[in-house]
Amino acid sequence: MDESAFAAVDQLAAVLLERALNGTKIIDIAREHPDPNRRNHVAIVAVGPDERAFIDRSFSLAKQQSRGAWFLPEQASLKCRSINLAAHLRHHPWHALTVASEDRASMPLAASPDALATLALLIPLFDTIFAPVFLRAAGSPDPAEVQRATWADLDLLGIRPAPAFAVFQYGGGWSRLDRGGQVQARLAFLDALATQDLVGIASRFRAQQVQALAARTMQKARHTTPLARQAMTKPLQLTLAAYFGGDWMAFLDHLGLPPNPNEEVMTALPTPKLFVGGAAKATAAAAKHGLDVSDAHAMLAAFLGQTDSVSPVDRRVEVLRRWWVEFDSAHARQTPQMDALWGLVEDTDYAIGYQQGPSSELYRRLLSPGLLEDIAQHWEGAILPRWPNTIVTEPYPHKIMAEAFGPAVSLWHGIALTAWYTCEGPSSRTSLEGLRSYHQRDLAALAEAGVPVHLSLFDELLAAEQHLGKPQSLETNTHELQLANGTLGFRMSGGGERRDGFELLRDIITRHRRGWAERYLAEYLQQRWTTELSQVSQEVHRTIAVKGKPPTFKQFARLAATAATHWFGGDLTALSTAIGEKAPPALPRVCLFSMPTRQLIETVYAALGGEPYEENLRITDFPKADGYRQRSRLATASVRYLQLMEALGRPPEPTEFGANRFEWEWAGDLDRGWPTYKKRVEGTLNGRSR
Template sequence: MGEHPFASALATAEPGQFLRLERDTGRSSRFAELDQLVANVLSIALAGHRPVSVVTGVQGSSNNDTLALSSLSREEQGLVREMYSLSKQQKRGAWYLTEQMSLKAGVLNLPAHLRHYPWHAMTLATNEVARVHLGAAPDALAAWCLLIPLFDDLMAPITVRAAGSSKPGAEQEETWGQITARYATMGLAPTPQSRVFVYGAGWSRLDRGGQVRARLALLDELTRADPLQVAARFRAARIQALISATLKKSRSGTPLARKVLTKALQPVLSAYFGGDWLSYLDYVEMPPGSGEEIVTALPEAKLFVGGSAKAEAVAAQQGIDVSDVQAMLAAFLGQGSSVSPVEQRVDVLRRWWSQFDAVHARQAPGMHPLWGLVEDGPYAIRAGFGPTRQLYRWLLSPDLVEEVDRLWDGVTLPRWPETIVSEPYPHRLMAETVGVAAAFWHGVALTAWFVCEGPTSRTPLSGLRSYYRRHLNELAQAGTPIHLGLFDELEHAERYLGEPQPVYSHQQNANAGRTSISMGVIIGERRAGFERLRDIITGHRQGWSHRYLAEYLEHRWKSELTEVSYELNKFVAANGKLPTYKQFARFADTAANHWFNGDLAGLYAAIGERAPATSRRVDLLPGAAHDFVDAVYAALGGLPFDEVMKNPGSPLANSCRQKARLAAASVTYLQIAEALGRAPDIKEFGGDRHEWDWADGRERGWSAYQQAIEQVLMRNGAGSNFPGRPHR
């Protein structure tokens, strides 16, 4: 430590002395505006105002909530934009920052909730969780690294007491000792109001009203403290922790940033130095470490997915035979063909889209609904009206169906990326690969069908624009927008549909003498005129396809592969080495499953990297997953679902529901077995997510469930390949 005297002095100073050292050396000015901002937010919160607002994003989208610091002045907003922009922090080298984050932002509003809703404050605060994309606004990044840590410490007496604890007394005493020490660091001396929270000080003897009054008294006590001193001393303690970690790693010179910045310390660098490691080193008077390179920009993604189309040009340019070029391409791609996995799938998707369009274009009243043409979820045993199982096998050409089954029948599981396991629903995965365009055009066509042919529709035609808002936004962002005239034309055409006619669940005609008796239950309505709506949608769909389909499919594969390349380069920039296979799978599994049949090595090649390993392929699923699920349900003793669900509240119906859920999960059981090379135990399977009342308990149910799966495998001739159960 003697080699870095100023850093050593800061690391060992008391908070007040730390701030004096900053002031005496002219360093305090760099934090003046920041400390004042934090102090202002703290004052506003303790006065009973909410300093942050959380707006939930569009349902169905992830990480699109909005978090805004609602109490900042114009100058403070400018400071936040400059300090806490994700792109600016990454340009300063903060590649440890993740694009998406879940923030427990309610702690910032907890003082306000306690002032206004003291009986429900904890529930309100707990529910305020923001799932945000850090690049969308700097407020979220500022909340994460600058404000939430302070409020977590200040509100700890309240939140820890609200959570309760069953830990031994010694551990609870240690927890409260740490809370008291953090209060002292911020200059907050213990008072009767704060002591009552401490373990053994009488909190448990307070009734609910007494606890509410104690919380409000603590807020009043915090209000009397100098918020600027609290903010500055808290900052001092956090920077001290960073300095101490740096000095601990400095035995052979200044350590590299990635050697010091643990998950706990990354927010400190972002909060007070804008993510700039060199700025921090300058602050503590330490020279950059040998070999320290601050990456300010990531390499541009180079994708190798379209080589076959250029083989002839390369052969002519180099004066070699085109077959030699194709052989080299095949070797580079690690396969027997020079056509890349992405090219193969794009070709199949184009053909699928052509047949998908033709099926919808010829749909007419009296035909079977097309619900099930696009498989949009795993198969589940259900009662009543629903999608037609594997409808695509009846309506698409056999060769196309076979290619989809072949090209999307494998996936990688991030927990076990060394094995490519079976994908039980290749047509669902294929539709997921096509993405939002398939979901939109299929959904709009189904809505038109059910509006006209009944029995019910999830939205009227007038609500389509709002219902598909997320889809429209995503397509517009991809540069392949939907012409909004589609909705105007459909709404106009709705006026000319026929009068509503009742739709019956069933109808029976019986003759009683000369009287005809009609019996049935009205379950909805239908209206003539579907062909008019169909033709409007077909015209717009074919116009969009002609103009955008090729561009859209290129956007699909290019954006997913580029994102993987970006995440890989970001990992290297933050850690100084390539990720392990499992680390790579965490951000690469989606692209690998969509475009490479779960083969991570193929994805590595496509982004120009050498894979650290290869994956083995295991497939234990005998035939179609739908048939396997039905067979497991029967083996569990499940009864015909439609019949059982005529009395949905009965114990028998509840038992069959539980068995149906377990049967649907049997394909996941097989996937885990493929990955592990043995049957999973109940924890690996996720048994806590299921109910076992049907078997009088989890232990008996788990054994019966495993026996049912093995019985079905044996009956289908796959039992000899199934790995055994783990020994107890």
């Protein structure tokens, strides 16, 4: 790599540092972007056209990956507190450090070259230069030699001594300054730094980073040049991305080293090949090659490791299609005389308490018996990524089914519920006017998938709102309560309002929902499974590109758990076959659930001493009500306990269960509560808990 390429990076870093010291905001973090997929994304804003072109050219994830930089993460957590610190100090000196601490984001590196430039170039440089400010603000407990090392790092950058720097050094008198003096000292630090040779500082910082990468490479070079994966740690990977465009071969050329003969630079990941939907293909192949159809299906069944040729994915897609028909019908026929449909889609775990929520398992009353049976059968298994050697029981198959269906469910169900609660009361989580904004994330996801919802839906609902009946107040109830101290208390319940005209909104939504489904549903469902399976396949090949070998079984489980649970009932073997990878041995299925999930939770709750209670109890006897709440949380978690027991082949330890996330005051403390909880949950194994 020639020096002109280094000079361009150094110049960009120096220019941004200079503008920062002058009080210019370098990055912007989109907190409230209209596209929810762009929220909390970083953009480098203090650049001109030439600098923008250089960033786009040098820090594109796709371009770096084409040079072999598959080690770069797909998603990056960007802790950017140092980048805008100078601007915050100039404009908000009294609160600058607090404001700077909020400068963080999480975003895909592929979303913008600015993300990679921030991660690989700006954060390391700015963190080093502004370390003294953060060191003094935090009141470092480190010994003198450690704190002096911070200044040694700055000395190596060629920063000339200045009186403004002295107060930040160990023993420089920082603790004797009042708050106003500290503010002035920080501003003086910026002024003194601005007089330095910033291009030289950026150049020397880059030289240090490259030298560290070179030293590590030579350390690993015994008889020949090491492979990239042998030499690079995660920080050094960012150095390669910042100064060599992610190109390991360019770095070796810079050192004058020949590449390792076994080094393979993968410029692109293989296109995923998915072996799904084989029944129809088997029939077509049999006709094309003159084979007996039954023989073709038998061969495919053997390949899939099944007794027939219908793939697990095809079976689940067919169930999703049938579910959609009944889901659509339930919403289309709803009238004001019926109950709300909150609970038709399961999107939360069952919990015992007084709070108003969805009608638990409403789908059991509204969906056909055959469909209920098929959902239970096809989403009955799951895989726990940390303990993947067993297929465990999925306690909420309807919830997992809805997750597999994806954003179309939450969007169309949510829109219909808003229409209902707007008209029938008592209140809605959003208004018709705010409906589009409320569902922006799902709308964006569908648009990105090429199956958009026509936005005229929201205009029609707003126009129809003008024709709804006048608001009618609903009855408010006053409850007189006897408090523990003998005084009387009062609680209000009910209230809200309703409006005639629900059918008008319902019919608009139904027309749009059915139009969307007629045009896009088949394509959308295919995209759901192809996207999830392709992502697993790509991650497998990414691991091979970075590490030179396939992921281990546990690594594969972490990559594939969601897709396996959505489309294969937790069967990692079947998923491996579907993406064309070597399949692990078939996993055993274990079921320790002796009763339905809701019954199990209620059984454990009662066994722990829980009783049904109303909100009034929180007013008349809060400790008692809070004890019931604590028991309720643990009862809900009992299904997780049994899943862990299935996966581990033994009862989980408190740390494996995550017992510290729960409250145990009802039993005194964790040490006394855990044995009781363990006994009550395991007591359900034979159908009861005592």
